[in-house]
Amino acid sequence: MTSATNEQTPTTIVDARLREAVARRLRTDHEITAGHADRAGLRRAVARAMAAEGIVAAPDVWARAVRDLVDELGGLGPLEALLRDPAVTDVMVNGPDEVHVERDGRLTRAGVAFDDDAHVERLLRRVLGPLGVRLDRSHPFADAVLPGGVRLHALLPPLAEHPIVTLRRVPAVVPSWEELLASGTVTPAVHEQLVQAVRDRRNLVVCGRAGVGKTTLLARLLGETGDDRLVVIEDAPELRRPATHTVHLRVRPPSPDGAGGVDVATLVRNALRMRPDRLVVGEVRGAEVADLLQAMNTGHDGSATTVHANGAQEAIVRLEGMALLAGVPLAAARAQVAAALDLVVALERGRDGRRRVTEVVEVVAGRDGAVIREARG
The missing domain is CATH 3.30.450.90 (Beta-Lactamase)
Incomplete structure (x- = not known):
């Protein structure tokens, strides 16, 4: 075993020889071969294998070696x-x-x-x-x-x-409004504005680049929906029970032979048959936007989603573009976006790593589609 360390994260103290020796012994370990071993069982099996290899070390070094071997043999090393x-x-x-x-x-x-x-x-x-x-x-x-x-x-x-x-x-706990205020993500005025928008059942989109906290803010907003029935559609479990009455639907990738996949658009159509008060799509990326816009336009007020875009105007353009790719004619795409959305909330992350809301705009119908204007508090 080696003992090199790094000032940020200690490197492993397990070398390739020990990894291979322990892995070889695990192939015949009764707890592992029975197929019922969880991480705790794997830890016990690794300890047995190390003992069988004659490894002797101080208790703290032993414990760390077992942990590193479990990471290597049962995880991402x-x-x-x-x-x-x-x-x-x-x-x-x-x-x-x-x-x-x-x-x-x-x-x-x-x-x-x-x-x-x-x-x-x-x-x-x-x-x-x-x-x-x-x-x-x-x-x-x-x-x-x-x-x-x-x-x-x-x-x-x-x-x-x-x-x-x-x-x-994904953060295990959604930050409270107090934490978002303390970090500068929202100002008191924006906080009041967003909470009131959710309670008024306004359809909204949260936009920004990757990693700016779109899903985190959306989860906090959905916490203001009371007892409404939310049907949440995601490709990964990020919005973990944001409200009391939440139903989660998740996409299923196709099998290795290309069969059995279920995409977001299919789940949106199914969700509309499940009596949602509000429909939430974790992120729109393609053809599913057409079904979501239709839902927003046909009585599912208070629905929400996120989209990758650098600002509010770019979010509108991106949604219109996705509707076009879904086969919606240009004029209809612009009209549907303008009619469906009430509010766009834009986030950014500064060079200091801090995330903050930079825009809260209302969406209204204009002659050529959606027009944005500063939201009134």
Whole structure:
């Protein structure tokens, strides 16, 4: 075992020889071969294997070695230590020796590394296999939601020089309004404005770039919906029970042979038959926008979604563009967006990592479609 450390995150103290020896013993361990071992069972099996290998170490070193081996043999190896840090929201692997994290809104290089590209790929297949997600040279990219709600995207060569992995963790607890006010995400005036908009059942879109906190703000807003029945549609479980009466629907990716997939558009159409008071789509990206706009225009007031866009006007244009791709004629797309939306809330993240609401605008119908104007408090 080695004992190198990093000022941000300790590197593993387990070398390749010990990993291989323990893995070999686990193949014949009775608790593992029975197929019922959870992480605690794997920890016990690893400890037995280390004892059988004659490893002797101080209690703290022993415990850390067991933990690192469990991470390696049952998880994402050195990335597991990063994910244990509650301040880390994103982990980005650009290569076996180049790992970055986002902590408190700031990107920094992490003090962990993999042995080589093969090590990264081996761990990816280990965690994706039980989920039925394919990742190989003929299908060199994958999206998955890991146990615990971590979103994983992976991409293999030849699409990139090295295996690329991106992990995003959803906060376990939605910040309170007091916390959002204290951090400067919202001002007191914006807070009152947004809460009143939700209570008035206004249809709204939260927009911004990736990582600015769109889903977090949406979850906080949905907490103001009272006893309304929410049907929430997502491709990953990010909006965890935002209100008392919430039904969650989640997309299902196709199987490795391409069958059985269920997309957001299909779930939106099903949700409309489930008597929702409010329909919520975690993020609109494509053809599902046509069904969502129709729902907003036919009595499902107070519905909401998020969209990737740099500002309110860009969000309107993007929604119109997605409606066009769904087969809606241009004039109809513009008219539907103008009629469906009441409010657009834009977020941004500054260079200091702080997230804040930069725009709250009303959407009204103009001669050529949606027109935005500053929302009145």
